[in-house]
Amino acid sequence: MHFGKLKDYINGQWVSHTDAEYLKVYNPSTGEEICEVPITPTNQVEAAISAAEEAFKTWKNVSMEKRVKYLFDLRDALVQRHEELAQSIAIDQAKHISDARAEVNRAIQITETACGIPLMMTGNKFAINEDVDGEVIRESIGVVGALAPFNFPALVFGWFIPYAIGCGNTIVYKASEQSPLFMQKIMEIFEEIKLPKGVVNLVNGTKPVVEAMLNSPIIKAMAFVGSTPVGRIVAEGSAQTGKRSQVLAGAKNTLIVAEDANMDGFIQNYINSAYGAAGQRCMAGSIVAAVEDVYDEVKERMIKASKEVKIGDARDEDVFLGPVISQKSVDRCHYYIDLALKEGANLALDGRNPTLPEKNKNGYFVGPTIVSEVTPDMKIAVDEIFGPVVSLMKFKNVDEALEFFNNSDFGNGGSIFTESGLYAHKFLREANSGMIGVNVGVPASMPYLPFGGTRSSLFGSQIKAQGQDAVDFFTKRKACTVRFYGKN
Incomplete structure (x- = not known):
């Protein structure tokens, strides 16, 4: 089975490249070539970022009700295509099919939890005194970039995309060049549910793509899962360009x-x-x-x-x-x-x-x-x-x-x-x-609890993945002090 040359998804369109370098992707179970994945050219990474920037102008003002409706539709599509998605992981990442099915299940659970974003987005308001009120408002932060690892394409998609867009951001997402098939199918789902163009953009590739995202002044935050050496680079690069970062790194x-x-x-x-x-x-x-x-x-x-x-x-x-x-x-x-x-x-x-x-x-x-x-x-x-x-x-x-x-x-x-x-x-x-x-061999957090480590396993903002932590990362807060004098 060969899937041919894969495409990027930019501004609501599938994009192929005549000038891109392509990497061969192999099925680890057999060593057979299964597809070719592009190293997205820098100008196309910039096009994806620009598309996300333009989409953000309207997406940030879409009502919470409508944004969450897209998440419910996404959840339903994940359930309907569960086996197809699991098989894609078993082919290019070669995760055993039982583990692949469990991973898709977890991505569904994470998306279901993200459907509760309205509750997690609520602010705080109180009376400071008889004339003055204090209030905290959560807002979206803008265009975010995300870098996925090879080992959990479905799980990490769930951590980043539903929360990012549910909180009113737009996103440029780089799939792993070693396991790109799952995200190809996810973009098909976004087409099916008619997500507005530019809200989610998919690019592929290696170091040059990451550098283009880190160097962009348009991207306001970077989310990453991967090794500690690369995680340090992402955290440092984000800091140098004024981005917040969420970097989940290595483990022992x-x-x-x-x-x-x-x-x-x-x-x-x-x-x-x-x-x-x-x-x-x-x-x-x-x-x-x-x-x-x-x-x-x-x-x-x-x-x-x-x-x-x-x-x-x-x-x-x-x-x-x-x-x-x-x-x-x-x-x-x-x-x-x-x-x-x-x-x-x-x-x-x-x-x-x-x-x-x-x-x-x-x-x-x-x-x-x-x-x-x-x-x-x-x-x-x-x-x-x-x-x-x-x-x-x-x-x-x-x-x-x-x-x-x-x-x-x-x-x-x-x-x-x-x-x-x-x-x-x-x-x-x-x-x-x-x-x-x-007495638990894999103490991974459930979708409504924070997921992340300490020391060299977590860099950047120190805000973890999932649940309330994800909302904290993908939003900014404003403290407001309000007084009305009334008529003189």
């Missing part, structure tokens, strides 16, 4: 296993956390920190359960673990495994050459991998790998494991597995991370 999440943990519950959560979406989640559990009393049992159970994980094509229903996004990602996983062994760790389970179905021989696969006896000074315990590679570490007690967790450069998420209320309370109070859980 830890699952602490206390001596009283329910081991069956831990293993079930571990498999989903470490190997779901091939470990390419910002909420993936990439470190298991077990206290020494249960370390050997944890290791044995992890190995046994991981060996039972079925690997193969992302669209095969009976497969659990699909491929990583590219050969570069495979090489990165191998590099950290080899480096850990050189630094003194042991390879408890080697996933570097997994057994694959014949049709997937040219795909980009790494099997479940467990590197044991990892110590805090090793690179594999520090760096984000983004694949199904797990570090197993031993600590004397929960206090020592929590200290390690809090010393990480990252602060996106983490969990403790325990039946002790004391341990749970201690973790919830002391864990220095944006999203934490007890």
Whole structure:
């Protein structure tokens, strides 16, 4: 299946380019070319920004009722095209189809929450004294830019576009060049629901497109999800041009296993956390920190359960673990495994050459991998790998494991597995991370709670995604003081 040369969507029109460079996109499950995606020329990025600027002049004055009606129509279309959207993710991002369906479900839930923007947009008004009133008014901020990662095309769309336009802004959205198909279908939906032209504009590409957006004085805010190195560039570039920014960056999440943990519950959560979406989640559990009393049992159970994980094509229903996004990602996983062994760790389970179905021989696969006896000074315990590679570490007690967790450069998420209320309370109070859980492998926030980390996992405005935080990011507030004297 080949989708040909993809197009941008600018000012309500599909745009193809005769002068653009095109990148080949491959199905990670098979290595087959599936489409070509443009690096949108700078003049066309500027055209998209100008279209959004022109559309904002009228869109900001569209009634809240009408704006939210478009969100309801968007939600209905997402439900109607659910399977088609999930299949698009399973093709170019090669997220296993069950995970892809779950991601589309979450995008629907986020859009449903965004339909409640009128409640979240309400201001505050009070009587200062008998003659003077005080009032806070929320307003849209203008044209916003958004940069999406490859690993969650539907989720990040939900974080940015429904909230941005629901709050009265217009948007220029750059899809990931590695997984562009989902956003092509979303723009078809916006055509179907007759969203006014220029309100949402889609561009594609790499660094030159990002630079054009960062350098534009018209764009007033940038929203980003991706790696920490690129996130720093976006946050710094936004600051230099006076933009507000929301930058959700990298992660290195830890699952602490206390001596009283329910081991069956831990293993079930571990498999989903470490190997779901091939470990390419910002909420993936990439470190298991077990206290020494249960370390050997944890290791044995992890190995046994991981060996039972079925690997193969992302669209095969009976497969659990699909491929990583590219050969570069495979090489990165191998590099950290080899480096850990050189630094003194042991390879408890080697996933570097997994057994694959014949049709997937040219795909980009790494099997479940467990590197044991990892110590805090090793690179594999520090760096984000983004694949199904797990570090197993031993600590004397929960206090020592929590200290390690809090010393990480990252602060996106983490969990403790325990039946002790004391341990749970201690973790919830002391864990220095944006999203934490007890007996939960993936402590990702529900759509009505803020999503985002701390430290090197969040830059810019420090305002997170979803719910009230999203409304706070996509609006500006004015404080008003009002007095009327009446007739003399």
